[in-house]
Amino acid sequence: MSTAEIYSVLFCGIGGQGVLKAADILGEAAMDAGWHVMKSEVHGMSQRGGSVESHLRFGSGVFSPLIACGKVDFLVPFDGAEARRLRQCLARRGIDLGVYIERALGEVSHKRFLNTWMLGVLSVFLPIDESVWLSALEKVLRYALKENRQAFVAGRWAAKQNGTRQGRRHGGT
Amino acid sequence: MARGKTGKKELLSGNAALARGAYEAGVKVACAYPGTPSTEILETLAGFPEVDAQWSVNEKVALEVALGAAVGGVRSLYASKHVGLNVAMDPLMTSAYVGVSAGLVVVVCDDPGMHSSQNEQDTRWVALYGKLPLLEPSSPAEAHLFVQEAYRISERYDTPVLVRLTTRVAHAKEDVTTGGRREVAPKSFNIDAAKYVMVPRNGMRRHAVLEQRLEKLRRYAEQTAVNRIEEGDNTLGIVVSGVAYLYAREAYPDASFLKLGMPHPLPERLLRDFAGRVERLVVIEELDPFLEEGVRAMGLDVERRHVSWRVGELRPEDIPLIVKRRPRPRRDRAGARRPVMCAGCPHRFVFWILRKNKVTVAGDIGCYTLAAAPPLAALHTCVCMGAGVTFQEGLRRAQPGERFVGVVGDSTFVHSGITGLINAVYNRIDGVILILDNATTAMTGMQDNPATGTNIRGEPTRRLDLEELCRACGVESVDVIDPEDLESLEETLKRRLDEKGLSVIITRRPCWQLVRTRRPIPEYLREKCRKCGICLQIDCPALSEDEEGFIKLDEDICVGCDLCVKVCPFDALVSRWKEEAGEHS
Numbered sequence: 122m123s124t125a126e127i128y129s130v131l132f133c134g135i136g137g138q139g140v141l142k143a144a145d146i147l148g149e150a151a152m153d154a155g156w157h158v159m160k161s162e163v164h165g166m167s168q169r170g171g172s173v174e175s176h177l178r179f180g181s182g183v184f185s186p187l188i189a190c191g192k193v194d195f196l197v198p199f200d201g202a203e204a205r206r207l208r209q210c211l212a213r214r215g216i217d218l219g220v221y222i223e224r225a226l227g228e229v230s231h232k233r234f235l236n237t238w239m240l241g242v243l244s245v246f247l248p249i250d251e252s253v254w255l256s257a258l259e260k261v262l263r264y265a266l267k268e269n270r271q272a273f274v275a276g277r278w279a280a281k282q283n284g285t286r287q288g289r290r291h292g293g294t
Numbered sequence: 295m296a297r298g299k300t301g302k303k304e305l306l307s308g309n310a311a312l313a314r315g316a317y318e319a320g321v322k323v324a325c326a327y328p329g330t331p332s333t334e335i336l337e338t339l340a341g342f343p344e345v346d347a348q349w350s351v352n353e354k355v356a357l358e359v360a361l362g363a364a365v366g367g368v369r370s371l372y373a374s375k376h377v378g379l380n381v382a383m384d385p386l387m388t389s390a391y392v393g394v395s396a397g398l399v400v401v402v403c404d405d406p407g408m409h410s411s412q413n414e415q416d417t418r419w420v421a422l423y424g425k426l427p428l429l430e431p432s433s434p435a436e437a438h439l440f441v442q443e444a445y446r447i448s449e450r451y452d453t454p455v456l457v458r459l460t461t462r463v464a465h466a467k468e469d470v471t472t473g474g475r476r477e478v479a480p481k482s483f484n485i486d487a488a489k490y491v492m493v494p495r496n497g498m499r500r501h502a503v504l505e506q507r508l509e510k511l512r513r514y515a516e517q518t519a520v521n522r523i524e525e526g527d528n529t530l531g532i533v534v535s536g537v538a539y540l541y542a543r544e545a546y547p548d549a550s551f552l553k554l555g556m557p558h559p560l561p562e563r564l565l566r567d568f569a570g571r572v573e574r575l576v577v578i579e580e581l582d583p584f585l586e587e588g589v590r591a592m593g594l595d596v597e598r599r600h601v602s603w604r605v606g607e608l609r610p611e612d613i614p615l616i617v618k619r620r621p622r623p624r625r626d627r628a629g630a631r632r633p634v635m636c637a638g639c640p641h642r643f644v645f646w647i648l649r650k651n652k653v654t655v656a657g658d659i660g661c662y663t664l665a666a667a668p669p670l671a672a673l674h675t676c677v678c679m680g681a682g683v684t685f686q687e688g689l690r691r692a693q694p695g696e697r698f699v700g701v702v703g704d705s706t707f708v709h710s711g712i713t714g715l716i717n718a719v720y721n722r723i724d725g726v727i728l729i730l731d732n733a734t735t736a737m738t739g740m741q742d743n744p745a746t747g748t749n750i751r752g753e754p755t756r757r758l759d760l761e762e763l764c765r766a767c768g769v770e771s772v773d774v775i776d777p778e779d780l781e782s783l784e785e786t787l788k789r790r791l792d793e794k795g796l797s798v799i800i801t802r803r804p805c806w807q808l809v810r811t812r813r814p815i816p817e818y819l820r821e822k823c824r825k826c827g828i829c830l831q832i833d834c835p836a837l838s839e840d841e842e843g844f845i846k847l848d849e850d851i852c853v854g855c856d857l858c859v860k861v862c863p864f865d866a867l868v869s870r871w872k873e874e875a876g877e878h879s
Contacts, residue, residue, distance in 0.1 A: 152305050
């Protein structure tokens with residue numbers, strides 16, 4: 122099977138950073154864009170400050186909700202230590218968006234909008250229209266929609282400015 | 295979730311999809327006790343006004359109510375985690391004898407890898423042992439379909455049907471096409487002692503009925519669409535069920551598959567047919583060799599999986615290793631953050647005092663089990679729900695001279711601590727039981743329970759009075775203390791430990807996640823800090839050590855509970871509560 126049409130995104134961070142929420146937004150957006158979506162997460166300890174990851178895959182021919190280690194196309198970390206821990210799971214040509222964390226923290230009005238800012242960065246790399254992303258934000262987020270939308274647009278703009286080659290490729294050539 | 299929408303795609307978790315499928319199948323009564331990873335099933339069902347949903351006091355109660363409702367004539371559902379079903383084993387085993395009238399689906403969520411559990415038992419054996427049919431969906435979309443098939447099986451064969459999810463299915467999300475609800479007219483309850491009164495004479499006849507039913511279910515398993523052969527390259531044939539199917543399909547896209555949506559009873563003819571077609575027969579499954587043993591018992595030549603695979607959950611990258619007959623590699627979780635009690639958690643105050651007084655603590659299941667981890671290390675046993683009370687009795691009987699305390703949460707106490715307390719009174723054991731009453735079932739995500747006075751829909755109900763209950767059990771001294779009042783807590787604990795007799799101390803303060811009040815955070819006076827590290831022993835996520843050994847106070851995490859202020863011997867952490875109060879007065 123060709124995996125060319127599958128996008129595998131790994132979100133990671135620590136409890137309270139909105140890891141699961143970010144993956145939910147991408148899930149809704151990918152579904153509304155017409156893709157088959159599989160997502161995995163583990164609840165229970167997420168509010169207790171432990172490590173949290175969420176795997177999201179969409180495309181055609183997706184079966185597994187978990188991404189095999191070494192097959193992550195996009196690593197979207199909200200925490201530097203978690204990024205370092207999970208970088209080993211990137212595919213050879215996978216992209217680590219961790220390079221944007223510092224800039225994101227400098228730009229967002231509050232830490233809790235870090236997740237939507239980073240989604241804005243990710244959005245540039247994925248075949249989903251901006252309007253679909255914005256309606257997914259609206260569908261998933263219950264409060265501070267305006268601030269989250271601003272953060273998303275700011276992250277998207279930052280990534281566009283850099284061009285999509287700015288994510289750090291890992292272990293490549 | 296919108297009710298009654300049809301043909302619409304929704305991104306649903308395995309739990310929500312299963313609940314949605316049950317709703318569409320016309321389920322009327324649904325009962326559960328919360329437990330990760332099963333909790334969201336009942337939370338979803340409680341959102342539908344047509345469903346009479348409840349948090350039951352425990353799983354035994356939940357299954358009995360659901361079975362009663364199914365016998366009474368309406369489609370019913372029970373849900374719990376794997377260890378929860380252990381609590382309900384008594385009604386479950388005999389439910390196979392009495393059968394149902396309207397359908398009963400028993401959902402159980404296993405937790406391979408123990409993301410949030412005390413063991414990783416494989417509940418498929420319960421189907422074999424209990425002689426019940428078992429369906430096992432691989433994905434949320436299948437959970438949505440399989441639960442509807444489970445109701446058809448239940449009514450056609452007059453049996454409860456087990457549906458097993460694992461964490462990775464329960465907490466996966468997938469786009470699911472939902473349908474509308476089909477109302478099922480309630481049947482009347484017919485008095486039928488031979489079927490519903492399980493005295494030996496009737497039970498013996500029903501046992502024979504049960505064995506005949508299993509034979510019929512074996513025939514069903516041969517022809518049902520939930521078991522299917524996907525023929526590919528026949529050099530490799532994979533027998534698989536559950537989430538492992540999804541991993542294996544991607545790892546070996548060209549192989550032949552026998553996907554078993556129904557792992558019990560096994561379809562022998564189908565398995566023989568499949569085994570005859572393929573050169574190599576490999577079983578891929580998580581935890582125990584349940585399918586492997588079943589296939590081998592048929593005399594089929596199946597490869598033996600390395601024993602190391604019986605432990606832990608599978609990941610997609612494991613599949614080629616199993617096929618290549620290799621052992622499980624060591625997986626490095628180094629660097630992953632462990633969960634801790636939240637900043638502002640009232641439990642932390644209690645465990646600080648227990649630790650300070652060097653008391654040995656029989657613990658229980660809840661957020662407070664996190665107190666077992668160093669540096670706090672103030673909880674010393676944890677086995678199952680309610681054992682905080684009974685383990686302290688056992689420890690005292692073994693070591694009469696030692697000081698033991700039992701610790702149990704409010705919801706856990708109501709679940710199965712009460713019987714242990716009555717036992718302690720009845721059998722005259724001294725001791726101190728602490729009920730940590732944080733006004734919610736916190737670990738599973740803030741569910742109500744009888745002691746909160748609110749039901750699953752958030753409606754008021756009669757509140758269980760814990761102190762009156764303890765007194766009614768025969769406990770003479772029952773103290774109620776705010777755990778943030780450390781001096782009273784310590785003084786009371788010491789006094790009760792020194793006394794003869796059995797006492798209960800209820801430490802009462804709502805879970806921080808419930809109230810989310812932020813108080814002024816303490817001030818750190820670096821010049822007064824002697825780097826003694828005592829404040830780090832409380833295991834607060836807001837406190838850490840910097841490179842020089844001084845304290846870092848994370849102002850985003852700290853909620854101003856001031857426990858660190860109270861434990862600092864050098865006044866290097868100073869409360870700002872009064873200052874703030876002064877400003878506002």
